[in-house]
Amino acid sequence: MASVTSLSDSVQQHLASALTATRPEAAGADPLLRRSDRADYQANGILALAKKAKANPRELAAEVVSHIVTGDLVKDVEVSGPGFLNITIGDRAITENLAARHADGERLGVPLKENPGVTVIDYAQPNVAKEMHVGHLRSAVIGDALRSMIDFTGEKTIGRHHIGDWGTQFGMLIQYLFEHPGELAPAADVDGEQAMSNLNRVYKASRAVFDSDEEFKDRARRRVVALQSGDKETLELWQRFVDESKVYFYSVFEKLDMEIRDEEIVGESAYNEGMPETARLLEEMGVAVRSEGALVVFFDEIRGKDDQPVPLIVQKADGGFGYAASDLTAIRGRVLDLHASTLLYVVDVRQSLHFRMVFETARRAGWLGDDVTAHNMAYGTVLGADGKPFKTRAGETVRLEDLLDEAVQRAAQVVREKARDLTEDEIQERAGQVGIGAVKYADLSTSPSRDYKFDLDQMVSLNGDTSVYLQYAYARIQSILRKAGEVRPAAHPELELHEAERALGLHLDAFGDTVFEAAAEYAPHKLTAYLYQLASLYTSFYDKCPVIKPAPPREVAENRLFLCDLTARTLHQGMALLGIRTPERL
Ligand code: ARG
Numbered sequence: 358m359a360s361v362t363s364l365s366d367s368v369q370q371h372l373a374s375a376l377t378a379t380r381p382e383a384a385g386a387d388p389l390l391r392r393s394d395r396a397d398y399q400a401n402g403i404l405a406l407a408k409k410a411k412a413n414p415r416e417l418a419a420e421v422v423s424h425i426v427t428g429d430l431v432k433d434v435e436v437s438g439p440g441f442l443n444i445t446i447g448d449r450a451i452t453e454n455l456a457a458r459h460a461d462g463e464r465l466g467v468p469l470k471e472n473p474g475v476t477v478i479d480y481a482q483p484n485v486a487k488e489m490h491v492g493h494l495r496s497a498v499i500g501d502a503l504r505s506m507i508d509f510t511g512e513k514t515i516g517r518h519h520i521g522d523w524g525t526q527f528g529m530l531i532q533y534l535f536e537h538p539g540e541l542a543p544a545a546d547v548d549g550e551q552a553m554s555n556l557n558r559v560y561k562a563s564r565a566v567f568d569s570d571e572e573f574k575d576r577a578r579r580r581v582v583a584l585q586s587g588d589k590e591t592l593e594l595w596q597r598f599v600d601e602s603k604v605y606f607y608s609v610f611e612k613l614d615m616e617i618r619d620e621e622i623v624g625e626s627a628y629n630e631g632m633p634e635t636a637r638l639l640e641e642m643g644v645a646v647r648s649e650g651a652l653v654v655f656f657d658e659i660r661g662k663d664d665q666p667v668p669l670i671v672q673k674a675d676g677g678f679g680y681a682a683s684d685l686t687a688i689r690g691r692v693l694d695l696h697a698s699t700l701l702y703v704v705d706v707r708q709s710l711h712f713r714m715v716f717e718t719a720r721r722a723g724w725l726g727d728d729v730t731a732h733n734m735a736y737g738t739v740l741g742a743d744g745k746p747f748k749t750r751a752g753e754t755v756r757l758e759d760l761l762d763e764a765v766q767r768a769a770q771v772v773r774e775k776a777r778d779l780t781e782d783e784i785q786e787r788a789g790q791v792g793i794g795a796v797k798y799a800d801l802s803t804s805p806s807r808d809y810k811f812d813l814d815q816m817v818s819l820n821g822d823t824s825v826y827l828q829y830a831y832a833r834i835q836s837i838l839r840k841a842g843e844v845r846p847a848a849h850p851e852l853e854l855h856e857a858e859r860a861l862g863l864h865l866d867a868f869g870d871t872v873f874e875a876a877a878e879y880a881p882h883k884l885t886a887y888l889y890q891l892a893s894l895y896t897s898f899y900d901k902c903p904v905i906k907p908a909p910p911r912e913v914a915e916n917r918l919f920l921c922d923l924t925a926r927t928l929h930q931g932m933a934l935l936g937i938r939t940p941e942r943l
Contacts, residue, residue, distance in 0.1 A: 361457045361466030364866045375424040396443035403440050414440030448854040451862040456848035459923050467869030469511030474698030477515045477691045478504050484521030485602040486556050489757045491739040492705050498800045500703040501615050505934045506876040522624035528581035531594045533563030544600035549608020552601045612761050614793050628686035632678040635686045636671050644721045650674030654718045669714040688719045699730045706735035734879045737808035767817045768792030787940050794937040798824030802885035822889045824937050830892040832943035834925040846918035857898040864894050868927050888931045895924045
């Protein structure tokens with residue numbers, strides 16, 4: 358594996374040394390380099406420098422230019438506007454850089470992070486005995502993509518699926534199952550759909566008894582106590598709900614083409630043993646105080662209605678522990694045992710106050726030190742195509758699986774319309790890849806903090822910023838490579854490049870920098886935007902620069918095929934990081 362320094366990093370280094378040569382005190386100043394329409398790159402950093410040095414920016418810029426060595430990399434540099442630098446890269450440097458990326462295989466020359474840390478990422482956390490909803494979909498999709506991107510930078514990631522598998526609601530369910538032992542088929546005998554419908558049936562039936570029968574209610578309450586005190590028989594019944602739910606979760610994750618590891622499913626119940634200690638430590642340190650029997654933490658800045666302080670409840674007055682206690686206990690383990698340097702939570706924005714309070718509490722207790730970052734990547738709500746909260750026409754919440762199935766069906770229509778040489782089996786397989794890809798892409802391409810509209814028509818559209826568009830771009834390139842026959846992709850650095858080739862080439866060079874930026878900012882939409890632009894730049898390259906017909910000179914054809922191939926590999930790798938497949942034929 359040979360990593361490649363990006364052109365922009367090389368230019369950046371060039372500029373930095375020219376700046377220091379001009380003004381020694383400018384050492385370390387950022388030249389603020391970016392891609393530009395006027396030239397290949399523009400540097401705007403001299404303005405700030407001039408201001409500091411009380412110098413004329415244009416004159417300072419001219420001085421810097423005189424210290425820049427032009428050659429293969431920086432072919433030309435000019436002062437423009439109030440003191441910007443316009444920089445043009447040599448064609449040879451572009452092609453050589455891309456050739457090194459092409460030779461590197463899957464990593465495309467992207468270097469690994471120098472001091473990787475450990476990110477524990479909490480995502481895809483549905484609740485036991487409950488149907489998954491579109492909110493859970495977002496956590497799974499965004500979390501899975503972020504994780505791949507972070508992994509790609511060389512950082513170590515550990516997943517935690519903090520499933521909701523504990524709480525008083527289990528008293529009713531377990532008591533019912535205890536009284537009707539045949540109601541839940543063994544998990545080994547059912548598929549995902551049966552598992553969920555069994556759970557739904559048991560839930561409804563137990564609810565009905567619970568609401569109408571006071572004695573049952575009492576028995577259910579006693580069952581909660583038995584569960585909390587670790588009664589063996591009660592725990593066995595509880596485990597059956599967990600197992601049955603997992604069959605369902607896995608079937609959804611499989612549909613989502615997502616790999617979830619069993620050892621990373623560590624739900625709320627896993628922290629039961631540690632919770633009393635968490636509470637004791639917080640009380641001893643004075644971080645938490647007793648208030649009306651409960652153990653709570655107060656915050657000056659966090660106030661609710663009527664300016665009343667909103668406390669975080671660590672332990673309820675009846676002695677029970679809840680959601681906050683499990684999260685606080687989880688933090689201790691993630692930092693101490695997993696050695697996390699970053700804790701990332703991909704959780705609905707409606708829980709962001711909870712996380713603010715939990716993080717602050719953990720900081721006061723010293724469990725989160727200055728060397729550990731904690732972040733809630735709070736995503737917005739999923740809305741229907743009409744912009745209203747997502748409901749069926751009858752006003753019910755939409756089942757996640759129905760939604761995914763419908764996406765796949767729509768995709769099948771799109772694929773079938775365009776399919777020329779695909780068999781029915783192939784169409785079905787592609788429909789899955791296209792439909793699920795469309796759902797993921799629509800989610801990932803919206804800035805996560807924003808609400809987003811779940812609009813299937815838009816998602817599977819062939820035009821515009823959709824995964825289908827990118828998948829077609831990829832498949833089209835593969836078909837060109839097949840058609841090229843014995844002319845094979847090969848880089849020819851001696852060739853002059855067309856404007857469209859240069860634009861495509863410079864964009865290809867930026868892949869690694871984009872992934873690093875998107876991973877560091879937890880912003881998958883920056884990667885989707887990059888890929889969409891890549892496909893657009895490829896289209897205009899292909900329009901302007903014939904690859905096969907009319908046949909260009911052999912070297913030109915090889916070099917263009919090489920650009921095609923590198924574009925395809927970059928698309929493939931980028932889509933893979935988003936969890937989206939790129940079929941070879943569509
Ligand atoms: N199970 C929770 C829910 O469905 C999400 C869990 C988020 N993770 C956490 N560590 N609290 O709302």
